[in-house]
Structures are given as C-alpha cells and as structure tokens.
Amino acid sequence: MRWTVLSSDLLLFFPAALYFVWVYCRRNVGGDKEGRSAPWLLAMILLYPCLILIDHGHFQYNCISLGLTLGAIAAVLSRNELVASALFSLAINHKQMSLYFAPAFFSHLLGKCLGRQNPIFEVMKLGLVVIGTFALVWQPYLYSLEAVMEVLSRLSPFERGKYEDYVANFWCSTSIFIKWKRLFPIQSMKFLSLIATVSAFLPSFIRQVKAPSDRGFLYALLNSSFSFYLFSYQVHEKSILLPLLPASLLALEEPLLFGWLMYYALLSMYPLLCRDHLILQYISVLALFGFIFYSPDGRSGMRANSFSIRKRALMTLPLLCSFILHVIYLSLRPPKKYPFLFEAMIMLLCFSQFVILTLHTNTKQLMLPDCSTRTERGKKDL
Numbered sequence: 001m002r003w004t005v006l007s008s009d010l011l012l013f014f015p016a017a018l019y020f021v022w023v024y025c026r027r028n029v030g031g032d033k034e035g036r037s038a039p040w041l042l043a044m045i046l047l048y049p050c051l052i053l054i055d056h057g058h059f060q061y062n063c064i065s066l067g068l069t070l071g072a073i074a075a076v077l078s079r080n081e082l083v084a085s086a087l088f089s090l091a092i093n094h095k096q097m098s099l100y101f102a103p104a105f106f107s108h109l110l111g112k113c114l115g116r117q118n119p120i121f122e123v124m125k126l127g128l129v130v131i132g133t134f135a136l137v138w139q140p141y142l143y144s145l146e147a148v149m150e151v152l153s154r155l156s157p158f159e160r161g162k163y164e165d166y167v168a169n170f171w172c173s174t175s176i177f178i179k180w181k182r183l184f185p186i187q188s189m190k191f192l193s194l195i196a197t198v199s200a201f202l203p204s205f206i207r208q209v210k211a212p213s214d215r216g217f218l219y220a221l222l223n224s225s226f227s228f229y230l231f232s233y234q235v236h237e238k239s240i241l242l243p244l245l246p247a248s249l250l251a252l253e254e255p256l257l258f259g260w261l262m263y264y265a266l267l268s269m270y271p272l273l274c275r276d277h278l279i280l281q282y283i284s285v286l287a288l289f290g291f292i293f294y295s296p297d298g299r300s301g302m303r304a305n306s307f308s309i310r311k312r313a314l315m316t317l318p319l320l321c322s323f324i325l326h327v328i329y330l331s332l333r334p335p336k337k338y339p340f341l342f343e344a345m346i347m348l349l350c351f352s353q354f355v356i357l358t359l360h361t362n363t364k365q366l367m368l369p370d371c372s373t374r375t376e377r378g379k380k381d382l
Contacts, residue, residue, distance in 0.1 A: 001059045009055075012067030017045045020074040020249065027077060027214065037252050043292050044251040044258065045070075049285035050265050054238050057278050062238070065095035066245055072105070073221065073249065077214055081109060085126050089133035096155050100228040100242045104220035107205045111212030166343040167237050168268040168350035169230045170196070176344060193233040200227035200358075204365055211370045215253070219365035221246035226358045237272050240265040254364075259293055260315075261357055267322055268350040271343045274329065321349055 021042045054060050068091035075084035088105055091098040113122035141147045166172060171180055171193070180189060204223035208216050225242040229235055244265055251258040266286060273282050325346050334341040 002056065005055050005059055005061060005063065008061055008067075009063045013063040013070065014046065014067075016067045016070035016074065017042060020045070020070055020077075023074045023078045024249070040292070040295065041252050045248045047285075047289060047292060048244060048248055048262055049282075049289050050241055050244055050262070050269065052285050053266075053269070053273060053278060053281060054241060057273070057276060057281065058238075060238065062095070062241055065091045065098050066241065068094065069098055069101055070245065070249075073218075073246075076105070076108065076217060081112070081126065082129050085109070085129040086133045089130050090137070093134065093137040097239060097242060100225040100232075100239075101221050101246075102224070103201045103205050103227075104208065104217065104224040107208035107220060108212045108217045111209040114209070115212070166271065166340065166347045167235050167239075168264075168347045168354060169235050170351070171231070172235075173348055173351040176348075190233055193231060196231035197227050200231050204362060207366055207368075211368075213368065216365055216368050218246055218250050218253075219361055219368070222250065222361050223358070223365060226354070226361065230354065230358065237269050240268055254361075255293075257357060257360065260353065262289065264322070264350045264353040267325075267346060270326070270329065270346060279330075318349060318353060325349065 021038050024041070025038045051062060051066070055063050068087050072084040072087035072091065075081070075087060084105075088098070088101070092102070109126055110123070113119045113126070116122050135142070138148070138151075141151050175181070184192065201224045204220045204227075208220045222243055225246065229239050229243055244261060247254070247258045247261045263286075266282070270282070273279065325342065329342045329346070332342075338344075
C-alpha cells in the first residue's frame with residue numbers, strides 16, 4: 001500500500017506540481033520575475049506535512065484528486081481551458097470533495113468566456129468536455145437509473161449526521177454552545193449548510209466572474225475551499241487538505257498565510273494522528289517543513305524578523321496556546337465528565353485561526369486591482 005501511494009505521487013501529484021511551478025513562474029503570476037524562488041515554491045507544494053501524513057499514514061490517496069486538480073489549475077493558467085475542464089472533472093469523480101474548488105473553477109472560466117466574442121459557444125465547448133468526461137467515467141453505471149442513484153447515495157451518506165469527530169469548522173466548534181443535532185433534523189441542517197456555504201463563497205464567486213484574473217483565481221480556490229470546510233455538511237478533519245492546496249500555490253505571494261495555515265491545519269489533525277501513533281512522524285515532517293520554509297532560498301518576507309511587531313504580538317498568544325495544548329494532550333488526562341475537553345480546546349483554537357485567515361483571503365481577493373476586462377484579446381491577463 002505504501003508503494004501504491006508513492007507511485008500515485010510520482011505519476012500524478014509530482015508532475016502536476018512541476019507543471020504548475022513552470023506555468024506560474026513563466027507567466028510571472030506572483031511577481032517573481034527572475035524565478036529564483038521556483039525551487040522553494042515546488043518544495044512547499046510537494047512537502048507540506050498534512051498531505052504526507054494523511055496519504056502515507058492513512059493511505060487515503062488524496063494525491064490523486066489533488067494532483068488532477070493541480071494539473072487543472074496549471075492548465076487554466078496556461079490557457080488550456082478544455083484540458084483543465086477534463087482534469088477537474090476527473091478530480092471530482094475520484095473524490096467528490098474536489099467540489100470544494102468547483103465555484104472557483106466555474107466563476108473563473110465563466111468570466112473568461114463572457115469576455116470573448118462568442119461567449120455562448122465558449123461555454124458550450126467547456127460544457128461538452130465536462131459532460132463527455134463524466135459520461136466516460138460513469139459509463140459502467142449508466143445502464144439504469146437505479147444504479148446511478150445507488151452510487152450517488154454512497155457518495156452522500158447524509159444519514160451519518162452533521163459531523164462525527166472534532167473538526168475545526170463552524171458547526172462542530174459552535175456545537176459546544178448550540179446543540180445543532182438536537183435542534184434541527186437532517187433535512188434542515190442540510191439546508192442551513194447549503195445556505196451558509198453559498199453565502200460564504202458568493203463574494204469571491206461574483207468577483208471572479210466580473211474580473212477574472214490568474215491571481216484572483218488562486219485566491220478564489222482558497223476562499224471557495226475554505227467556505228466548504230467551514231460550513232458544508234459532514235466535514236472530516238482531513239478536508240483541510242483542500243484549502244491547503246491553493247494556499248501552497250500562493251506561498252510566494254502569501255508566505256505568512258501559508259505557514260500559519262499549515263501549522264494550524266496540522267494541529268487540527270493532532271488528536272487523529274495521536275490515535276494512529278504518528279507522533280514521531282508528526283514532529284519530523286513539521287521540523288522538515290520549518291527548515292525548508294525558513295531556508296535562505298525563500299523570500300525575505302517569510303522570515304520571522306521581517307514581520308511587524310504588531311503581527312508578531314498577535315501571533316504569539318495562539319502559538320503559545322498551541323504549544324501548551326500539545327503538551328497537555330500527551331501528558332494529562334481530561335476530567336471524566338468532559339472526556340473530549342482537550343480535543344475541543346484544540347478545535348476552538350484552530351477554528352479561530354481559520355476564520356481569521358478566511359477573512360484575510362476574501363478581503364485580499366476583493367481588493368485585487370481590476371486589471372482584467374471584457375476585452376481579453378491582445379491583453380496579458382494578470
């Protein structure tokens with residue numbers, strides 16, 4: 001099983017990462033004209049600890065769907081939009097959680113199509129590729145409606161309830177004070193989740209339709225996936241891998257954002273990794289990531305001494321709390337009355353940081369200059 005995960009990395013995720021870095025630096029999306037930080041960016045994409053621990057510790061094969069998504073992102077940036085549509089459709093069919101990125105892909109491609117001479121024809125081309133890819137994958141089940149519905153029911157097992165474990169999202173974090181499962185039936189919770197999720201990604205969605213840009217697309221991917229992680233129905237701890245992918249792609253532009261999210265994403269999975277006896281691996285990959293993250297080859301903006309005093313002060317308190325929680329979780333037993341007290345404390349800390357990061361990234365996308373207009377031809381898309 002270890003070799004199957006590693007081979008999936010080598011066949012899909014690694015080539016997709018190379019493709020993205022090549023396109024990103026060639027088009028100068030992040031403003032690194034010399035491309036000197038390309039090896040560092042590639043290392044950030046390939047070596048972020050959460051994906052390594054989940055895929056190689058749990059054999060989840062997230063590298064396949066994330067690799068297909070990453071290839072689709074690179075294809076969008078290189079203007080191969082039909083290839084991007086096919087790759088992202090394959091990613092959705094491998095793991096339905098890839099739908100976290102769907103609003104970003106849809107809004108960006110729709111915005112690009114609307115800026116061309118024949119928008120209806122452009123949309124139809126993309127639609128035919130998506131339908132054709134789905135038909136090819138679903139062909140074994142298309143012989144009857146019953147077979148299709150059976151597959152769909154297994155993809156969306158709503159009967160499991162709103163959540164099962166301590167996930168650092170809105171519903172689970174607020175359940176300490178509001179007992180959602182007791183107050184609302186499953187149908188009502190599905191509706192509330194839908195409304196909250198759509199409301200969360202809608203500003204990013206509208207912005208990208210009105211002014212599609214490469215940088216805006218990367219921020220939209222992050223904002224969309226954050227929206228689903230924080231508000232959608234039945235989220236797992238490992239779902240934080242999806243916001244981490246676009247965050248890693250923005251590592252040159254937003255090193256503090258990526259490092260901060262990486263650390264708290266890893267912390268949010270700490271109880272899960274402890275139960276699976278992956279503490280040594282947890283410490284090792286976190287140390288390796290920190291060593292590469294602060295390496296001299298990276299941008300000066302990612303070094304701690306370049307942060308303002310205000311930022312360092314705001315970072316100190318949650319960091320201190322996280323260190324204390326690490327020790328407490330391993331060395332102390334919770335009260336019998338509250339057996340999951342420590343998990344809840346970790347969850348609340350991580351949730352607070354995710355909310356701050358989400359507000360930051362949405363603001364950053366909305367504040368991007370409106371450099372992309374409806375007259376796309378002959379102009380370089382920033």
